[in-house]
Amino acid sequence: MADTAQVKAKEGTFAFGKKEKQLLSDPLNDNNPITIQVLGICSALAVTTLLEKALVMAIAVIFVIAFANLFTSLLRKSIPKEVRMIVQLIIIAFLVTVVELTLKAANYPIFKELSVFIGLIITNCIVMGRLEAFAMANRPWRSFLDGIGNGLGYGFILLIIAFFRELFGKGSLLGFKIIGATPEYIINTTAGWGQTFFGWYANNNLMVLPASAMFIVGVIIWIQRSKYPRLVDAS
Amino acid sequence: MEYINIFIKAAFIENMVLAYFLGMCSYLAVSKTVKTAVGLGAAVIFVLGITMPINWVISTYLLEPSTNIISSLYGDQIDLTFLRFILFIAVIASTVQLVEMIIEKVSPTLYTSLGIFLPLITVNCAILGGSLFMVSREYDFGESVFFGFGSGFGFFLAIIAIAAIREKIRYSDVPPALRGLGMAFILTGLMGIAFMSLMGIDPANLTAGH
Numbered sequence: 001m002a003d004t005a006q007v008k009a010k011e012g013t014f015a016f017g018k019k020e021k022q023l024l025s026d027p028l029n030d031n032n033p034i035t036i037q038v039l040g041i042c043s044a045l046a047v048t049t050l051l052e053k054a055l056v057m058a059i060a061v062i063f064v065i066a067f068a069n070l071f072t073s074l075l076r077k078s079i080p081k082e083v084r085m086i087v088q089l090i091i092i093a094f095l096v097t098v099v100e101l102t103l104k105a106a107n108y109p110i111f112k113e114l115s116v117f118i119g120l121i122i123t124n125c126i127v128m129g130r131l132e133a134f135a136m137a138n139r140p141w142r143s144f145l146d147g148i149g150n151g152l153g154y155g156f157i158l159l160i161i162a163f164f165r166e167l168f169g170k171g172s173l174l175g176f177k178i179i180g181a182t183p184e185y186i187i188n189t190t191a192g193w194g195q196t197f198f199g200w201y202a203n204n205n206l207m208v209l210p211a212s213a214m215f216i217v218g219v220i221i222w223i224q225r226s227k228y229p230r231l232v233d234a235s
Numbered sequence: 236m237e238y239i240n241i242f243i244k245a246a247f248i249e250n251m252v253l254a255y256f257l258g259m260c261s262y263l264a265v266s267k268t269v270k271t272a273v274g275l276g277a278a279v280i281f282v283l284g285i286t287m288p289i290n291w292v293i294s295t296y297l298l299e300p301s302t303n304i305i306s307s308l309y310g311d312q313i314d315l316t317f318l319r320f321i322l323f324i325a326v327i328a329s330t331v332q333l334v335e336m337i338i339e340k341v342s343p344t345l346y347t348s349l350g351i352f353l354p355l356i357t358v359n360c361a362i363l364g365g366s367l368f369m370v371s372r373e374y375d376f377g378e379s380v381f382f383g384f385g386s387g388f389g390f391f392l393a394i395i396a397i398a399a400i401r402e403k404i405r406y407s408d409v410p411p412a413l414r415g416l417g418m419a420f421i422l423t424g425l426m427g428i429a430f431m432s433l434m435g436i437d438p439a440n441l442t443a444g445h
Contacts, residue, residue, distance in 0.1 A: 041259035042257050045256040090324075097321065116364060116367040119363070119367050210427060211428045214256075214420045214421065214423045217420045218421035218424065
């Protein structure tokens with residue numbers, strides 16, 4: 001994304017200066033949607049059992065949030081304040097329907113796995129929250145970048161959670177067996193290391209349960225706030 | 236009996252918050268004190284109980300190709316299910332608006348005590364999630380009513396439990412970096428495991444939750 005942004009910077013209206021860069025980098029740490037703003041936890045935790053699912057979800061959310069921000073920002077002056085929530089929700093619902101139908105056509109097994117959680121991007125508080133907090137008050141280009149930044153911050157945490165959950169829960173990453181014995185190894189123990197390391201490792205089924213995602217987010221918050229004490233709020 | 240089963244299943248075994256981890260945002264944001272948690276929980280019961288049957292009617296008579304009115308008028312089966320998200324969220328947003336106006340007229344005291352939490356419910360994923368679950372599980376009208384109230388009651392229980400624990404834990408010696416949000420996450424995880432014991436952790440069939 002940075003490449004296209006820098007190309008467009010020459011055109012003037014799509015300036016990509018320090019401020020714009022901050023819009024992309026801030027949500028990765030200082031203003032992370034999940035660990036600081038507490039937005040979008042709902043659909044995040046359910047889709048992190050496999051890295052692939054998390055990746056698809058992250059891309060879907062980046063798309064929806066960036067374009068919802070863009071469209072809302074373009075329309076921001078003509079939306080009456082009383083009906084703004086319904087207008088925002090309809091923009092989001094439209095984009096989510098586009099994502100749903102595309103995914104259904106492109107990769108049906110993943111679509112089945114994600115089931116209701118694609119639909120739940122509509123009520124993903126990150127999207128709504130960014131529309132309210134940013135897109136309603138800023139120019140389209142910046143809103144678009146803010147959307148991508150927040151989507152990346154969300155996807156970043158999602159991938160960390162999914163990495164640990166798939167590695168320890170299934171012994172694999174993106175479907176490839178990394179640790180634990182493969183069936184061939186168990187049958188033919190003379191194969192030495194077999195295809196994998198740590199042949200003794202038995203899958204930890206706790207990591208497949210949604211509760212483990214809560215622990216991992218808790219630990220991420222713990223590490224993040226020990227490193228940056230300024231982020232602590234004690235309430 | 237069937238209905239009571241659905242109520243209990245929705246409230247305890249398939250608890251929206253602790254088994255599916257839906258509605259997390261308002262659950263974590265509004266659970267700092269028990270008082271506000273009760274207000275939000277009551278409003279969620281109300282909204283879930285109302286929107287679920289309305290969405291059932293919309294889904295059955297307007298969207299599903301085999302049962303909708305348009306199909307029966309034209310003889311062909313017309314599939315309008317792609318409009319599901321937009322219609323469901325519109326119903327939820329307008330129900331919340333309507334509930335807000337009714338409560339304001341009927342009981343101003345309740346209205347002031349609920350305050351900001353009513354509009355917040357629109358973006359509570361448990362509400363839309365409940366409606367989507369209702370569709371995918373093919374409930375009939377009566378079942379959808381009980382499923383709605385059951386899920387609402389489950390949310391109510393969960394948010395009060397976490398709020399009570401968070402009020403108590405304020406006096407404990409938690410590591411500074413873990414205070415507040417971090418601890419709330421870990422507590423929710425522990426509560427999720429506790430709730431799972433209601434159905435029994437079955438390692439062979441962990442996909443049961445989806």
